[in-house]
Structure formats: structure tokens, C-alpha cells
Amino acid sequence: MPPSDPTDPRDPVGPDRDAIELAAARAQPTGDADDGDLAALNRVGDVVRSLRDDDFLLDEPPPAVWAGIAAAVEADAAGRPGSDAGGRDLPGAPPSSLPSTPPSPSPRPVTDLGSRRRAGPPTRGGWSGRAFIGIAAAVLLVVAIGVGALVRSGDPGPDVVASADLEPLELASGSTLAQLVDADGGLALDIPLDEAGLPSEAGYYEVWLIDQDIDGMVSLGPAREDGVYDLPPDVSYEDFPIVDVSLEPADGVPTHSGRSVLRGTLTTDA
């Protein structure tokens, strides 16, 4: 669709206004409407008559919702200048068209469990010091696990099968590196959560593996001091490559709260 129509700029909706007038005229319930229009009219009437008082009571969504939308769309525009992106490019909107919301301040965008857009998270500009420290800490921890778990078998150390850079979403102030290690035959995920600067909140943090479609998910349990989360034997990290940490209310509901604080995708890079 072209960015501007050749129609009269003073009346950008002229043809449709005519059309709607016409449609409106046809909807006139005074005998000259045909069956289809009468049906449509009756349908509107049915809905209007079914309205309840609380249908009129709508709260404005919290500001974080718009912040999240703006951030996601901004990331779209920044992340793929004329790239493929699965054939769902923006319809010709330049980055300057984006809402003038500050790019990164709090509130953090609401995390979106349902999105399938995270196939290619924007790469960060090289290893930051914090990431490096995170990795170092993680490696240390893995070594510690290795000593505990593998020394007996005489292995040289745990194999890192895959890793995921967990990006902060809500609440978290830093990233951390999740590593999938082959520990004595079983796989375990090692996540130094202390690197992510998670605040103490009511409830608890929980670790999840989620599939590529963000459809199925497996809980690896509440956050642990030792940072080690065993994968159930039949759960393949290739089927559930997304590592997600959520904040869960202590309400006894066993499902994901929807409040993700960290997320990243396991890759086997090199």
C-alpha cells in the first residue's frame, strides 16, 4: 500500500464516507432495506440490547503496556532495515514514525509470553564486563558442580551442551548466562540468578523451559541457592529451548504467572 493516496488530501476518507453513508442508508429500518441489511441491523440491536452496565466500565491499561508496545515496534524497526524477517515487515513505516516513548526507562515493557517474535533477539554489542563476570561466575559454578557430581566418574569436567544468555525483562537489572551441562548422564541447567540482580519480591522465582512456539512449557522448579536445575529425563532442551525465569505468587496455582523476569534461548554455538 502506498504511503499516501492520490485522493483529495482534505478528505482522505471520502470514498469510504460515501460508502458508509450508503450502507447506513440501506440499514435504515423503514421497509426499504433488504434482508442482509435487516439482519445486520438486528444483530447490532441484539448486541446493544444485551449490554450490561459493566460493559461500559473500562479502565485504561497501565502505562507499561504502551511502553512495551512502543519498545517492541522500535526493536522491529531497528532490528531489520529492509531485512527478511519472515515476510511480516512493517508496512513502509520509517523508524521516525514510531511513538515518542523513551526507549528504555522503567517501566520495563510487559513481557510477552505469547509472542513468537523472538526468533532472533537483537545481538548485544560484544561481551560486556558484566556478562563476562557472569560467565566467569557461571563457569566457576559449573566447575563446582563438576567437582561435586563428576569427580567420581573421573570425567575431566562437565560438558556445556548449550547456553542461553538470559536477558532482563521485568524486575531484573542485569543479564545472566544459563548453561546446560551434561552432569553424569543427566542434563542440568545452571543459572547463576544472583547475576541478574533480582529483587526480593513477594512470592518466588521459578525456572521454566518453553518450546519455540511459546506453547508448551516445563517447570524446573523454584529458584535454588545452588543454581542447578535438573531436566526431567524425557524433556529435550531442543524441544524446549527457551529458558525463562518468572516471578510466581505463592497462590498455589502451578502455572506460569506470565511475569517473566529473564528469558533467553539455548544455543549450541560452537
Place this chain on the structure above:
Amino acid sequence: MPSGPDAGPDAPDAAAGGDGVLDGGAADLALDQEFSAGKPGALEAAYRRYGAVVHGYCGRSAGRDVADEITQDVFVAAWRSAERFDPSRGSLGGWLMGIARYKTIDALRRRERAAAGLERAAAVAERPAVDGGMDALAQRLLLADGLRRLRPDVREVVELAFHSDLTHEQIAERTGRPLGTVKSQIRRSLATLRRHLEGIDAAL
């Protein structure tokens, strides 16, 4: 075709500039066009116009705890595929509600799956939480919002027409307005509301 002698002072014609005061139809149409063309600012305008309705729908159908993230997802997805929105098939509001419906179903399914844990029973593939109530809710919220945006005197006329089954003549008599004004107000408001329902249909 009775165009109605809208001579009354309370009948600002659309030709006067489409301020949308009377029935919101012209303003909604302009937004629809801009959104489908990916015009700068259209996403924000769409959010201002429909954010609360979409959010309310998500909250009531999937739960307040997930309303924020689903709402966000709806608008991001809509903007990404804005060129697929066809204003001639219905309103942007209806189309957004259709997307919200899909996203809500997704969220409900995820919740079911998570509840099922590792026992991914075949039953989960069914969608027990999804029923016609979701569509009815989308329609009600969108039309309630549309009615709320009508100028109060126009809304009164429309509600009289639907709730009390009065004829146009009776409404004109009761409100003391010219019959032509009453007719055109009902007609145009109806067309606006009808576009919302058609928008939901088009998105399904």
C-alpha cells in the same frame, strides 16, 4: 433513498469536516485508513482509541493477570501485519478484537498446557475454555465503547430505538427533535456500530 432533512443545528454533516462528534464514524474511518497504510502515529492513535477496549476484553476473558501482556501482543501483532487489515471489511476496532480473541485463546491454552505439565494429554488439544461467550463479550465491549463515544443526545436516540422499540416517529415526538434528524442519527450511528461487528467477523 431518504437522506433526511438534517437541517437541525444538531446535525453537523460529515461533509463539514469529519470531526467525528456525531457518531465517530468519520474519525474511526480516518484512523482505519491510516493504520492500514502504516502511517506514522497510527499505532499510537489506534492504541489510544482501542487500548482500553482490548485490555478490558483480555482481562475479562483470560484474567487480569495476563491482560497487560496480551494487550501488548495484540497491538504489536496488529502493527506488524497492518497491511493485511482491510478497512472495507470492518472497523479496526473489530479487527483488533479478533486478534485479541486469538491471543486470548493462545494464553488460555498455554495455561492449560502448563497446568497439564508433562502429561500433555490429548484433551489439552481441545479448547474447553473457548466458547461463544468470547465473541459475545468482544461484541458487547466494542459496541458499549462505540455508544459511549456518541454525542449524548445521539446516544439517547439510539438507545431509545433499541431498548424501547419506539418507532422513529415516536422517538422524534418524545425527544422533540425533527424526524429527519432522528432518522439520520440512528442511521449513521448504526452504520458505525455495524462496522465494528463486521470487523470482528473479518478477523475470524
